[in-house]
Amino acid sequence: MIDRLLEHFGGENVAVACIYCDFQDHERQSATNMIGALTKQVVNALSMVPTEIEEAFKRAEREVGGRGPQVVETVKLLERALASAKRTFICIDALDECSDKYLPQLLTSLHTVYQTSPGARLFITGRPHIRSVVEKYLPGSAQIIPFSPNSEDIREYLAMRLKHDLESEEMSPALKGDIMKRIPEAIPDVYV
Amino acid sequence: MDLPTLLEPNAIGFGNQNCFNRTNCDNTTTNITYVDEKAKILNWLSPLQPQVRHNDVSARRQDGLGEWFLQADEFLRWRDGKGESGQTTLFCSGNPGVGKTFLR
Numbered sequence: 001m002i003d004r005l006l007e008h009f010g011g012e013n014v015a016v017a018c019i020y021c022d023f024q025d026h027e028r029q030s031a032t033n034m035i036g037a038l039t040k041q042v043v044n045a046l047s048m049v050p051t052e053i054e055e056a057f058k059r060a061e062r063e064v065g066g067r068g069p070q071v072v073e074t075v076k077l078l079e080r081a082l083a084s085a086k087r088t089f090i091c092i093d094a095l096d097e098c099s100d101k102y103l104p105q106l107l108t109s110l111h112t113v114y115q116t117s118p119g120a121r122l123f124i125t126g127r128p129h130i131r132s133v134v135e136k137y138l139p140g141s142a143q144i145i146p147f148s149p150n151s152e153d154i155r156e157y158l159a160m161r162l163k164h165d166l167e168s169e170e171m172s173p174a175l176k177g178d179i180m181k182r183i184p185e186a187i188p189d190v191y192v
Numbered sequence: 193m194d195l196p197t198l199l200e201p202n203a204i205g206f207g208n209q210n211c212f213n214r215t216n217c218d219n220t221t222t223n224i225t226y227v228d229e230k231a232k233i234l235n236w237l238s239p240l241q242p243q244v245r246h247n248d249v250s251a252r253r254q255d256g257l258g259e260w261f262l263q264a265d266e267f268l269r270w271r272d273g274k275g276e277s278g279q280t281t282l283f284c285s286g287n288p289g290v291g292k293t294f295l296r
Contacts, residue, residue, distance in 0.1 A: 037241075125286070145266055
């Protein structure tokens, strides 16, 4: 998704930023760090660091010995970064893996930021149950598309797995044919 | 600034580690002081490095998977900003393992 957006918009001052939420990284994935990570990626895509961000950094270095930005400040900095990019795409993968402690703050902050950033787009993936949370915190702005692989996806995936299977040579063409035919028929929602 | 001219841009955390947008990443700027300062600011903004995970996903991804999704009208309208006004968010919902992360 990210690479596709970059290919499509290549060289048009378009920034793409992402976060991969992870159950195993809750401690580091605070709202502040996640929003900061988005700002960081947008800023890096810009040719110049926006003055306000540079000043905030220098202030923090001077006043508090280099302490990282706090959540209210990171939101403002993200807004500032978005204002400098022509268009921005923010992708958040596996939102349901975001810690409950930080999820409301993350979405509320993004909602605030998006009110003032007309060129910004947000892409979220997650398990179906997180839909109600998305609708609650991003009211009216979210379009939901259920994703499941189609039969062509499943066949392509199986072909790839068979090709790389260590015991591939021991399987007869008939067995491979059977696998390619029966699995797509039998599994409506396959796991890749 | 501690002798910034002695540092290669990549040695101070700048470059692909912090960035997808290769057009800007690989600029070999002669202004090393500015690059050094930018790297410091980026590191200050957040210790997280989602690009590392992204590179891993890119390497394991199979092209063509979920192509229908990336050709869908809903996706194209969202991408090109032609959706209903206010619909800035696309939520791709699905069970674990169906390939959402690996959309190409």
